[in-house]
Amino acid sequence: MARLGDAIVRLDEVDSTNSLVLGDESYLSRDGLVVVARRQTAGRGRLGRTWYNLPGEQLFASIVVHPGTAPADTPAIALIAGLSVADAIADACAVDARLKWPNDVLINGKKVAGILAESKPGPQGAQRLVIGIGVNCQGTTQDAPPELQEALTTLTQESGKSVSPDAVLQAILKRLEAQLERLAGGHKTELLVAWARRAHVVGRRVQFPLPKGRGNGIAQGITPDGYLVVEDVAGLRHILVSGEVHWRD
Ligand code: BTN
Numbered sequence: 001m002a003r004l005g006d007a008i009v010r011l012d013e014v015d016s017t018n019s020l021v022l023g024d025e026s027y028l029s030r031d032g033l034v035v036v037a038r039r040q041t042a043g044r045g046r047l048g049r050t051w052y053n054l055p056g057e058q059l060f061a062s063i064v065v066h067p068g069t070a071p072a073d074t075p076a077i078a079l080i081a082g083l084s085v086a087d088a089i090a091d092a093c094a095v096d097a098r099l100k101w102p103n104d105v106l107i108n109g110k111k112v113a114g115i116l117a118e119s120k121p122g123p124q125g126a127q128r129l130v131i132g133i134g135v136n137c138q139g140t141t142q143d144a145p146p147e148l149q150e151a152l153t154t155l156t157q158e159s160g161k162s163v164s165p166d167a168v169l170q171a172i173l174k175r176l177e178a179q180l181e182r183l184a185g186g187h188k189t190e191l192l193v194a195w196a197r198r199a200h201v202v203g204r205r206v207q208f209p210l211p212k213g214r215g216n217g218i219a220q221g222i223t224p225d226g227y228l229v230v231e232d233v234a235g236l237r238h239i240l241v242s243g244e245v246h247w248r249d
Contacts, residue, residue: 011038017037065180083099086198204218208238216232
């Protein structure tokens with residue numbers, strides 16, 4: 001596996017760093033390449049959502065990873081990326097950064113960072129992932145629409161510090177590289193245990209999507225593949241592969 005961030009492409013403005021990388025072989029073929037933009041005009045989130053540019057300097061980055069691990073490890077890699085971001089933020093800002101499955105990073109219950117992991121196979125079907133990371137670094141949400149103020153926060157708002165997006169990026173790359181090496185070295189379970197600890201997942205009350213409507217239950221943990229296990233009020237076990245859950249406490 002290549003070193004992450006040995007090459008960094010820095011752009012002023014782009015529609016979406018993930019879209020750019022996924023659509024261009026000259027980026028996608030370079031394991032470890034990082035593309036960073038100061039602004040996105042069409043930032044994308046999970047589940048087809050928009051990723052907003054809050055006022056101020058924010059981190060919008062896409063990291064190319066050719067993991068060389070089994071495709072079944074891809075969901076775990078997305079979780080590990082979230083763990084790296086949460087660890088980096090907690091260390092840099094001395095805040096209690098927590099994870100919400102699969103890989104939202106929250107401080108005091110509000111979202112400060114999100115991960116959009118996408119993939120496109122290469123020649124001979126080789127796995128190529130684009131790990132898109134958005135971190136709300138500077139400014140506050142006070143001028144944002146009320147629904148965003150409720151849901152989002154920034155590092156500055158939570159820590160009172162002015163943290164540069166580049167410092168956050170470097171801290172994330174260092175951790176992500178180390179954790180991907182541990183994954184390749186066969187330490188997946190240990191990494192998922194670290195994820196679960198940062199998410200305070202076991203015993204948490206969760207609202208989760210069902211084929212029709214939503215259910216309520218208690219999180220039991222995550223599977224070795226990185227899926228969320230929830231037991232509903234009737235004692236039925238659900239294994240969630242994707243979708244949006246809400247932490248209820
Ligand atoms: C989410 O929480 O829904 C995921 C948000 C991911 C946002 C980042 S910003 C950089 C990269 N480019 C995008 O268009 N999205 C990701």
